Amino acid sequence: MLSPTGDTPRTPTRxxxxxxxxxxxxxxxxxxxARHYAVDAAHDGATALQLAAARHPDVxxxxxxxPDMDGVEVIKGLRGxxxxxxxxxxxxxxxxxxxxxxxxxxxDYVTKPFGMDELLARLRxxxxxxxxxxxxxxxxxxxxxxxxxxxxxxxxxxxxxDVRLTPTEWHLLEVLVRNTGRLVGQKQLLQEVWGPSYxxxxxxxxxxxxxxxxxxxxxxAHPRHFxxxxxxxxxxxx
Amino acid sequence: MLSPTGDTPRTPTRxxxxxxxxxxxxxxxxxxxARHYAVDAAHDGATALQLAAARHPDVxxxxxxxPDMDGVEVIKGLRGxxxxxxxxxxxxxxxxxxxxxxxxxxxDYVTKPFGMDELLARLRxxxxxxxxxxxxxxxxxxxxxxxxxxxxxxxxxxxxxDVRLTPTEWHLLEVLVRNTGRLVGQKQLLQEVWGPSYxxxxxxxxxxxxxxxxxxxxxxAHPRHFxxxxxxxxxxxx
DNA sequence: TCCGACCGTCAGGGTTCCGTCAAGGACGGG
DNA sequence: CCCGTCCTTGACGGAACCCTGACGGTCGGA
Numbered sequence: 001m002l003s004p005t006g007d008t009p010r011t012p013t014r015x016x017x018x019x020x021x022x023x024x025x026x027x028x029x030x031x032x033x034a035r036h037y038a039v040d041a042a043h044d045g046a047t048a049l050q051l052a053a054a055r056h057p058d059v060x061x062x063x064x065x066x067p068d069m070d071g072v073e074v075i076k077g078l079r080g081x082x083x084x085x086x087x088x089x090x091x092x093x094x095x096x097x098x099x100x101x102x103x104x105x106x107x108d109y110v111t112k113p114f115g116m117d118e119l120l121a122r123l124r125x126x127x128x129x130x131x132x133x134x135x136x137x138x139x140x141x142x143x144x145x146x147x148x149x150x151x152x153x154x155x156x157x158x159x160x161x162d163v164r165l166t167p168t169e170w171h172l173l174e175v176l177v178r179n180t181g182r183l184v185g186q187k188q189l190l191q192e193v194w195g196p197s198y199x200x201x202x203x204x205x206x207x208x209x210x211x212x213x214x215x216x217x218x219x220x221a222h223p224r225h226f227x228x229x230x231x232x233x234x235x236x237x238x
Numbered sequence: 239m240l241s242p243t244g245d246t247p248r249t250p251t252r253x254x255x256x257x258x259x260x261x262x263x264x265x266x267x268x269x270x271x272a273r274h275y276a277v278d279a280a281h282d283g284a285t286a287l288q289l290a291a292a293r294h295p296d297v298x299x300x301x302x303x304x305p306d307m308d309g310v311e312v313i314k315g316l317r318g319x320x321x322x323x324x325x326x327x328x329x330x331x332x333x334x335x336x337x338x339x340x341x342x343x344x345x346d347y348v349t350k351p352f353g354m355d356e357l358l359a360r361l362r363x364x365x366x367x368x369x370x371x372x373x374x375x376x377x378x379x380x381x382x383x384x385x386x387x388x389x390x391x392x393x394x395x396x397x398x399x400d401v402r403l404t405p406t407e408w409h410l411l412e413v414l415v416r417n418t419g420r421l422v423g424q425k426q427l428l429q430e431v432w433g434p435s436y437x438x439x440x441x442x443x444x445x446x447x448x449x450x451x452x453x454x455x456x457x458x459a460h461p462r463h464f465x466x467x468x469x470x471x472x473x474x475x476x
Numbered sequence: 477t478c479c480g481a482c483c484g485t486c487a488g489g490g491t492t493c494c495g496t497c498a499a500g501g502a503c504g505g506g
Numbered sequence: 507c508c509c510g511t512c513c514t515t516g517a518c519g520g521a522a523c524c525c526t527g528a529c530g531g532t533c534g535g536a
Contacts, residue, residue: 085367095353102359107367108346109360115333121340122347129321129345129367166512183392203515206494213495221495230493230522231405232392404523440482441526448484459484468482468533 012038013127016057018048018074019089020067024112028061031116045069049077053195056171057084059127061119064090064101072104079105081196085126089114142177144225144238147216149177156216163215168193172208173216176226176236185233209234250276251365252293256286256312257301257327262350266299269354283307287315295322297365299357302328302339310342317343323364327352380415382463382476385454387415394454401453406431410446414464414474423471447472 015032019025020043032039040055042048045066052060060078064071075086088106090097098109107129108122140152147158154170156163165173171193176184186205190198198204209228213220227235253275257263263279270277278293280286283304290298298316302309313324326344328335336347345367346360378389385396392408394401403411409431414422424443428436436442447466451458465473 083367095356098356099359102356102363105366107363109356117333118336121337125340125345128343129323168513181391181393201514202493204513206496207514210495210497228494229392229402232408235393406524439525442524444483444485445525448486451484466483 012036013059014038014040014055014057015123016048016052016055016060017041018043018045018061018066019063020044020065021063024063024089027116028119031120035120043067045071045074045077048074050195052078052082052084053197056082058130059085059087059123061087061089061123062106064088064092064097072100075101075104075106077196081191083130085130087119087123087126089119142180142238146218146225149173151177158216165212165215169208169211169215172205173212176234180236180238183229183233183235189233205234250274251297252276252278252295253361254286254290254293254295254298255279256281256283256299256304258282258303258305259301262301262327265354266357269358273358281305283309283312283315286312290316290320290322294320296368297323297325297361299325299327299361300344302326302330302335310338313339313342313344321368323368325357325361325364327357380418380476384456384463387411389415396454403450403453406446407449407453410443411450414472418474418476421467421471421473427471443472 015037017025017028017032017039018041019028022043025041025043029039029041040051040057042051043066045068048060048062048066051057062071062074066074071088071090075088078084078086085107086105088101088109089112090101090109091112093111101109107126110119110122140150142149142151147156147163149156151174156165156170156173172189175189175192186202187199189205190201194201194204209226210220213223213226217223217225225237227237229235253270255263255266255270255277256279257266258281263281267277267279278289278295280289281304283306286298286300286304289295300309300312304312309326309328313326316322316324323345324343326339326347327350328339328347329350330336331349339347345364348357348360380387380389385394385401387394389412394403394408394411410427413427413430424440425437427443428439432439432442447464448458451461451464455461455463463475465475467473
């Protein structure tokens with residue numbers, strides 16, 4: 001079928017594991033890394049939200065029983081700004097708990113103790129769903145007169161050579177390119193790239209927009225593709 | 239893969255239930271209809287595939303134990319042409335079965351006997367995931383003989399070229415266009431653009447209406463689209 | 477005809493916003 | 507432990523934008 005585990009992935013799928021029980025985390029991390037996932041782990045809700053914003057995982061495994069905050073609150077906190085798949089783990093078998101978590105925005109609910117094979121299969125299903133349509137309407141490669149952006153491979157080319165971008169530069173570029181032609185407000189840009197707690201630090205945008213332009217624009221002083229709309233935000237045009 | 243045929247925004251979610259046990263089907267149909275889903279039912283795999291193609295459901299509930307064909311084959315048959323969410327029902331608790339079904343393309347796996355509340359919650363989750371992004375490609379474009387306004391992209395075009403608007407100009411235009419054909423009072427205009435504490439500063443309106451007309455009207459001295467209603471307010475006509 | 481109310485136009489000044497540069501700190505690899 | 511990369515932060519000049527006041531024009535009523 002479609003890349004279950006074994007094949008060589010372009011970029012490894014990033015998983016964020018949130019659980020306060022060390023042995024569960026260890027088991028998950030070992031199994032995930034063996035299958036070439038990139039794994040981050042957090043043992044409380046606050047760290048989890050922070051890590052999610054910082055690392056932008058492709059899927060999240062969340063234990064509802066956290067020491068610092070209610071698991072449902074973590075779900076809501078994430079859903080406020082991202083649609084990343086969330087797979088909930090819980091010792092509670094109660095139907096109400098499941099309904100609450102799912103309606104808060106979770107994608108799946110697995111009760112402990114769980115079979116590792118099943119969990120991994122559900123994880124694959126969640127990731128697969130979130131993938132862009134392979135041959136479909138979504139354009140994966142965007143070309144301009146000056147450079148090329150491959151959203152799937154996370155690569156940028158210019159004059160036949162690869163351009164090296166830092167993680168933050170790439171995130172910023174990705175958000176802009178995914179909204180080609182549309183104006184993206186500075187607040188939205190900040191929240192999507194730096195996390196939901198940002199919104200006024202427009203100097204970040206100024207610095208990183210300058211770096212993108214320096215690396216990609218033919219004439220960085222007179223940008224043709226990364227256009228500033230004063231007081232509102234930025235717009236990518238190809 | 240939503241709304242394959244042209245339909246109106248508020249259509250009920252269409253569910254296709256595939257199960258050979260009449261009592262299960264009945265229970266599902268009753269519960270779903272009570273929640274305003276539109277339900278189709280099939281008792282075997284062949285009928286199911288046919289119905290899925292004919293009715294384009296928004297979500298499918300599939301029992302793996304069918305009389306005529308293996309449930310996994312049904313999943314593969316569906317996945318050959320659609321990404322519609324598939325929620326699998328099964329009496330088998332075996333981990334292998336789950337993994338096989340999920341890797342074949344199922345979105346979720348519920349073992350019988352199941353709680354109706356949980357099933358409905360998982361169904362909601364599956365449907366929600368498939369929804370297009372909320373702020374997405376609405377393509378709200380208003381055209382006049384002289385210019386074009388794209389509300390979603392915050393873009394204004396004239397003679398094929400983009401017109402640059404300042405934040406205040408854009409905001410004013412937005413309010414007027416959202417009330418196309420209707421008179422918008424000066425007080426309302428001031429409050430929506432400048433904030434609730436404004437209401438008498440009509441000179442602001444005069445200045446910014448003039449700028450909009452200069453940028454968008456073919457003959458700013460004799461406006462055709464931004465019409466003044468003396469003593470009352472302004473009106474946008476396309 | 478005079479007058480007042482209302483609107484359109486223009487230009488200057490204060491303020492906000494943006495691009496640029498550089499320095500300092502956090503982090504990870506050698 | 508050092509070094510390179512990346513992110514953050516502050517400062518500053520210049521550009522863009524918003525507010526403001528003044529003037530002239532039109533229209534209707536006294």
